[in-house]
Amino acid sequence: MQLFSCPFCGPRDETEFTFGGEAGKIRPEPAPEVSAEDWSKYLHRVGNPRGATSEIWVHQTCGEYFLMERDTVSHVVSTTNALRKS
Amino acid sequence: MQPPRLHKRYSALSLLREGLRGHSGWQQAWRSPEPKPAYDAIIIGGGGQGLATAYYLAKNHGMTKVAVIEKGWIGGGNTGRNTATIRSNYFYPESVALYDYSLKLYETLGRELNYNIMFSQRGVVTVAHSDAEMEIAARIVNAMQINGTDAELFSRTQVLEKAPLLNSGDEARYPIFGGVWQGRAGVARHDAVAWGYARAADARGVDIIQDCAVTGFLIEKGRCVGVETSKGEIRAEAVGIATAGNSGVMADMAGFTLPIKSYSLQAMVSEPVKPCLDTVVLYLGTGTYMFQSDKGEIVVGGGIDRIPSYAQRGNPPVQATVLSGMLEMFPSFAQLKMLRQWAGVVDVVPDSSPIIGPSPVPGLYLNCGWGTGGFKAIPAGGVVFAHLLATGEHHDISRPFDLDRFRTGRLVDEAAGSGIAH
Ligand SMILES: Cc1cc2nc3c(=O)[nH]c(=O)nc-3n(C[C@H](O)[C@H](O)[C@H](O)COP(=O)(O)OP(=O)(O)OC[C@H]3O[C@@H](n4cnc5c(N)ncnc54)[C@H](O)[C@@H]3O)c2cc1C
Ligand SMILES: [Zn+2]
Numbered sequence: 001m002q003l004f005s006c007p008f009c010g011p012r013d014e015t016e017f018t019f020g021g022e023a024g025k026i027r028p029e030p031a032p033e034v035s036a037e038d039w040s041k042y043l044h045r046v047g048n049p050r051g052a053t054s055e056i057w058v059h060q061t062c063g064e065y066f067l068m069e070r071d072t073v074s075h076v077v078s079t080t081n082a083l084r085k086s
Numbered sequence: 087m088q089p090p091r092l093h094k095r096y097s098a099l100s101l102l103r104e105g106l107r108g109h110s111g112w113q114q115a116w117r118s119p120e121p122k123p124a125y126d127a128i129i130i131g132g133g134g135q136g137l138a139t140a141y142y143l144a145k146n147h148g149m150t151k152v153a154v155i156e157k158g159w160i161g162g163g164n165t166g167r168n169t170a171t172i173r174s175n176y177f178y179p180e181s182v183a184l185y186d187y188s189l190k191l192y193e194t195l196g197r198e199l200n201y202n203i204m205f206s207q208r209g210v211v212t213v214a215h216s217d218a219e220m221e222i223a224a225r226i227v228n229a230m231q232i233n234g235t236d237a238e239l240f241s242r243t244q245v246l247e248k249a250p251l252l253n254s255g256d257e258a259r260y261p262i263f264g265g266v267w268q269g270r271a272g273v274a275r276h277d278a279v280a281w282g283y284a285r286a287a288d289a290r291g292v293d294i295i296q297d298c299a300v301t302g303f304l305i306e307k308g309r310c311v312g313v314e315t316s317k318g319e320i321r322a323e324a325v326g327i328a329t330a331g332n333s334g335v336m337a338d339m340a341g342f343t344l345p346i347k348s349y350s351l352q353a354m355v356s357e358p359v360k361p362c363l364d365t366v367v368l369y370l371g372t373g374t375y376m377f378q379s380d381k382g383e384i385v386v387g388g389g390i391d392r393i394p395s396y397a398q399r400g401n402p403p404v405q406a407t408v409l410s411g412m413l414e415m416f417p418s419f420a421q422l423k424m425l426r427q428w429a430g431v432v433d434v435v436p437d438s439s440p441i442i443g444p445s446p447v448p449g450l451y452l453n454c455g456w457g458t459g460g461f462k463a464i465p466a467g468g469v470v471f472a473h474l475l476a477t478g479e480h481h482d483i484s485r486p487f488d489l490d491r492f493r494t495g496r497l498v499d500e501a502a503g504s505g506i507a508h
């Protein structure tokens with residue numbers, strides 16, 4: 001059982017968290033001008049790093065969305081930072 | 087003294103003879119050659135998909151200057167870690183065309199490869215737990231029949247006839263209403279599939295190079311012309327990627343991304359017990375499935391871990407979920423001692439269908455995205471990928487699975503269609 005640290009609640013059981021996708025993806029705009037290629041890249045193409053990764057997670061119980069830096073091989077979490085501004 | 091004659095073919099007679107003379111006459115099943123400087127085709131990854139591709143390149147296309155490059159040992163990836171269930175109970179015609187072709191090839195594979203893959207067509211029953219689920223089950227059965235494969239809608243009584251130890255009590259959290267039966271489905275010996283293809287490919291001249299990691303691609307004028315490996319550069323006319331959970335790492339090396347995330351998928355086996363389960367059972371409600379191996383172990387699997395991972399070990403919460411599913415399904419298995427737990431890194435695609443086709447880099451081809459269910463597809467995957475590497479063109483069966491479907495939106499969404507997780 002692994003503990004993840006929610007920026008709001010502190011260390012909690014991994015089962016309370018859901019993976020929300022890779023960090024740093026920006027939705028292309030304006031929609032009518034986005035090519036099928038770029039839209040498909042935004043929707044489906046993902047980095048899948050073996051090692052250090054930066055991801056969006058959500059703590060289901062409190063609703064906090066945050067950025068988690070962790071390693072996909074060792075599962076060591078280095079940092080978790082809230083996505084909200086303050 | 088004359089050296090004993092070595093056996094090239096396996097048969098009951100050769101087994102008997104070798105049994106009588108201390109098994110001194112078996113030949114090495116495949117060579118361990120050093121890589122040549124160049125090949126017509128290279129396949130990265132010595133799992134079932136890669137080895138089958140090499141075999142069919144030689145057999146169907148007469149190509150023998152072919153190498154399979156494996157960073158560890160053949161079958162040491164998902165092929166040797168999977169729960170070996172073979173079935174074609176999918177929803178879309180494109181999927182049934184692929185998986186049922188594979189099942190048909192499996193039916194004659196042992197003979198074709200002269201290798202006992204222990205394919206046992208003991209049937210798979212997917213159990214439904216409500217009237218609503220029975221309607222979904224009927225829909226899948228209808229789709230399968232229309233797609234030309236065998237399927238039957240089972241009643242509660244029929245399910246319990248196949249698996250009498252299932253939890254039939256009033257207290258069941260997931261009561262048995264009936265289910266989907268595919269009688270031609272079954273299980274095989276996973277290692278034997280890798281070894282059988284390896285031996286047969288080697289016999290046709292394919293070089294199987296183990297302990298050799300691909301570390302980069304040789305790209306000239308935008309085209310892939312070979313690979314860099316821990317044993318040096320190897321050039322090739324066509325390079326195929328069949329590295330399952332490591333496909334993302336390959337794509338990264340070649341400078342593109344894929345619609346794939348890697349996750350751990352775990353499985354477990356119990357201590358061996360007397361025969362008590364002679365079919366494969368999956369519960370829609372628990373997501374847990376199991377069968378009994380020829381050795382008597384209960385083999386148990388379920389869903390993927392919830393955290394993207396290359397760790398190849400599996401997290402405890404999912405293990406607990408899978409095991410609690412098993413106890414709900416077979417209360418008497420509470421007495422079982424679990425013997426081993428392990429995991430493989432599976433390549434999960436949003437529509438739960440494989441990606442087969444050219445990559446964004448010319449000369450480089452993809453066979454990946456099999457996720458939790460590519461063992462059953464090894465023979466067909468090998469045939470269509472060999473066709474692609476040999477001709478540069480899609481086989482009819484692989485065309486719908488091109489990477490381009492994520493641009494056109496023509497997904498083959500089996501996650502929604504058949505609710506299939508593996
Ligand atoms: C626990 C579990 C249960 C499963 N159950 C089933 C099931 O019941 N039925 C079913 O159909 N499927 C099942 N699967 C899925 C199935 O195992 C896979 O889809 C299938 O084995 C994929 O075959 P492959 O040859 O593509 O991959 P693999 O067998 O994983 O082979 C890929 C190979 O590539 C090698 N490789 C990786 N990187 C490099 C590199 N840089 N250089 C050289 N080589 C490299 C790896 O070492 C590996 O040997 C299961 C998987 C798991 C993990
Ligand atoms: Zn929280």
